[in-house]
Amino acid sequence: MNLFRTTAAVLALTTGLLTLPAHAEVVQQNTSGDPTYTTGAPRAFSMVGDLLIARPLLIGATVIGAAVFVVSLPFTALGGNVGEAADALVGEPGREAFVRCLGCTTSAPAYSGK
Secondary structure (H helix, E strand, C coil): CHHHHHHHHHHHHHHHHHHHHHHCCCCCCCCCCCHHHCCCCCCHHHHHHHHHHHHHHHHHHHHHHHHHHHHHHHHHHHHCCHHHHHHHHHHHHHHHHHCCCCCCCCCCCCCCCC
């Protein structure tokens, strides 16, 4: 009986954490009228979900991509696309994990400075 309650609690918590990014897509409206600030700042729950779920997965994808890149390096060197393979397997997940702002959905900066 205790195992059933523990399993149900873990399942409910996991389901709640998995639905967190779906709720994080709410965008704040621009009230100043300035087109520079049309993208709203990420909300707190979006940042928490990004920090606890997305970043560890992206760091793992970067490490796995680096290992796959090293294994495939002789074949990509023969094909002449080492740079493309490095960017796809290591560069893209690395940029998303380490360059993207916390809670943002893309690695492009939210403010362009124009």
